[in-house]
Amino acid sequence: MASETVLVIGGGPAGMEAARSVADLGYPVLLVERRDRLGGRPEEEHYAKLTHHFREAEDMIRELVEAVTTHSNVTVMTSSEVVGCEGEPGNFRVKIRNGASAEEVTVGSIIVATGFQHFDPGRETQMYNYYTFPDVITIADLEGMLKAHQVVRPSNGQPPERVAFIQCVGSRDRQIGNEFCSKVCCGIASKQAIEVKQQLPDSRVFIFYIDMRMYGYWENEIYWPAQEEYKVNYVKGIVSEILPKGDRLLIRGEDTTMGRPMEVTVDLVVLSVGMEPSEGTRKIAKILDIRQNKYGYIEAGGPTGVDPVATSRPGIFVAGAASGPADLDDTFATAGLAAARAVATVRRLQLAKAA
Ligand SMILES: Cc1cc2nc3c(=O)[nH]c(=O)nc-3n(C[C@H](O)[C@H](O)[C@H](O)COP(=O)(O)OP(=O)(O)OC[C@H]3O[C@@H](n4cnc5c(N)ncnc54)[C@H](O)[C@@H]3O)c2cc1C
Ligand code: SF4
The missing domain is CATH 3.50.50.60 (FAD/NAD(P)-binding domain)
Structure with missing residues (x-):
């Protein structure tokens, strides 16, 4: 039966x-x-x-x-x-x-x-020093901090003055075999950037991206408010390395809009890690x-x-x-x-x- x-x-x-x-x-x-x-x-x-x-x-x-x-x-x-x-x-x-x-x-x-599970940011070519520098975290780590209203630098427990998101970590990357777009991380990073600004209004927030992928209502409900209301700085660029600079972090890469090298010093780096099964x-x-x-x-x-x-x-x-x-x-x-x-x-x- x-x-x-x-x-x-x-x-x-x-x-x-x-x-x-x-x-x-x-x-x-x-x-x-x-x-x-x-x-x-x-x-x-x-x-x-x-x-x-x-x-x-x-x-x-x-x-x-x-x-x-x-x-x-x-x-x-x-x-x-x-x-x-x-x-x-x-x-x-x-x-x-x-x-x-x-x-x-x-x-x-x-x-x-x-x-799903998150892409492991220490894997293969994606060397963002996640396992070396405590102030390099992932979007998943930041969710917990935002929920607890405790957005701090893990290295010293102090609120960061400058925060940078790095997009497409472990996604759209042929070298590691994940050619696909993880679909949610542009929206999530922008949403988190707004939440960081709400909780730490004096902070400066940067998002380094290849191109922003917003779907449907995410565009008008997250992306534009992040830029216009919360003054999040979107920088089209490719990050090549993260280095220590005093007790802060130096992001080095290329600003692809301006076509020139860039260096930005921040307190907290957030990796927009992609999805894997x-x-x-x-x-x-x-x-x-x-x-x-x-x-x-x-x-x-x-x-x-x-x-x-x-x-x-x-x-x-x-x-x-x-x-x-x-x-x-x-x-x-x-x-x-x-x-x-x-x-x-x-x-x-x-x-x-x-x-
Ligand atoms: C940091 C972050 C923030 C996000 N925020 C948003 C957001 O704001 N809005 C949005 O639309 N999406 C968001 N997403 C995407 C969202 O998390 C997913 O769409 C959603 O979790 C998918 O649900 P799921 O049930 O398919 O998978 P999961 O949430 O991964 O749940 C799978 C479940 O299956 C269980 N499981 C796994 N294997 C087995 C097994 N063999 N036997 C029994 N149980 C098993 C797991 O323990 C788990 O409970 C976010 C993603 C990330 C990474
Ligand atoms: S960060 Fe944006 S473009 Fe990159 S994989 Fe995620 S959703 Fe796609």
């Missing part, structure tokens, strides 16, 4: 939204998260405000967690991982490990929502035997090539940043679609059985 349960793997924004949508459609959901709590990266990394509405991330995550944990159709398993899967749509036999114990469940369809995404792709693209993301497209949630295996769908760089709008859109497809899979089998 075909199972009508939908298994959702990953309890970040994509997994929670997918679980909520399936449950609201009246079908049972099993939501499996490897960490001991739901929330994904926004929770784990203490995001401050969100693009593009400047909503508190904590409120958004709390609402999602409440929606799934109070829904009678949703069963949540935390500190758990899928370690095996065989079968076909309607009858996937899945092994789930929780600590020392393991259990086998039968589900009708599966949604993978295992997300999470280790959990790489691992689950192998366990479920679904195709990955050359970057390790789960390949979406399906037989038509344009279905953003279909994987190479029928009955298994993907949502959020597990299939490529995604902002929250993308994440929720694919989560809703994956939920619809997962429910349609089990419903079709039920109807066929009843006929």
Whole structure:
């Protein structure tokens, strides 16, 4: 007999939204998260405000967690991982490990929502001295500082007077094999620049970029206010190195608009690190035997090539940043679609059985 349960793997924004949508459609959901709590990266990394509405991330995550944990159709398993899967749509036999114990469940369809991780800024050619200079941090590090209203130089605990963001760290870089654009970091850096100016109004903030990539409403709601209202300095340029200068940092590179070398001294450097598939995404792709693209993301497209949630295996769908760089709008859109497809899979089998 075909199972009508939908298994959702990953309890970040994509997994929670997918679980909520399936449950609201009246079908049972099993939501499996490897960490001991739901929330994904926004929770784990203490995001401050969100693009593009400047909503508190904590409120958004709390609402999602409440929606799934109070829904009678949703069963949540935390500190758990899928370690095996065989079968076909309607009858996937899945092994789930929780600590020392393991259990086998039968589900009708599966949604993978295992997300992303940050590019490691110490890797290969991207030598920005992240691991050497304490005042070189990433956008993920800065989120936590902004949330705590504690934007300081880690080296001395003092608020920085001059802050510089460096864009495209680990993205759009052929040498390291990440040719893709991570899609969110221009918007996030600009949003963080506004938050820095709100919390430290006397600071000067620079953003060094190759070209700014803003999508839809991010342009008018983040980029222009950052420039016009908050006087953030956008500098089109390529940074070649970061060096110590007294107790500050010297950014050296080329101002490509002016076509000349540039040197800027700052107190805090923020690296806009790109997205890569999470280790959990790489691992689950192998366990479920679904195709990955050359970057390790789960390949979406399906037989038509344009279905953003279909994987190479029928009955298994993907949502959020597990299939490529995604902002929250993308994440929720694919989560809703994956939920619809997962429910349609089990419903079709039920109807066929009843006929
Ligand atoms: C610094 C920063 C700030 C950002 N701010 C914004 C913003 O303001 N606005 C915006 O639109 N976007 C923002 N984003 C993008 C946003 O974080 C992503 O769109 C979103 O987190 C994607 O959600 P997800 O659920 O797909 O992945 P994730 O958030 O990565 O969640 C994946 C979940 O799956 C779990 N998991 C992984 N592997 C397994 C496994 N094998 N088994 C079980 N569970 C597993 C993980 O523990 C995690 O809970 C930001 C990104 C960064 C880097
Ligand atoms: S969003 Fe901006 S910073 Fe991020 S990879 Fe694309 S162009 Fe570079």
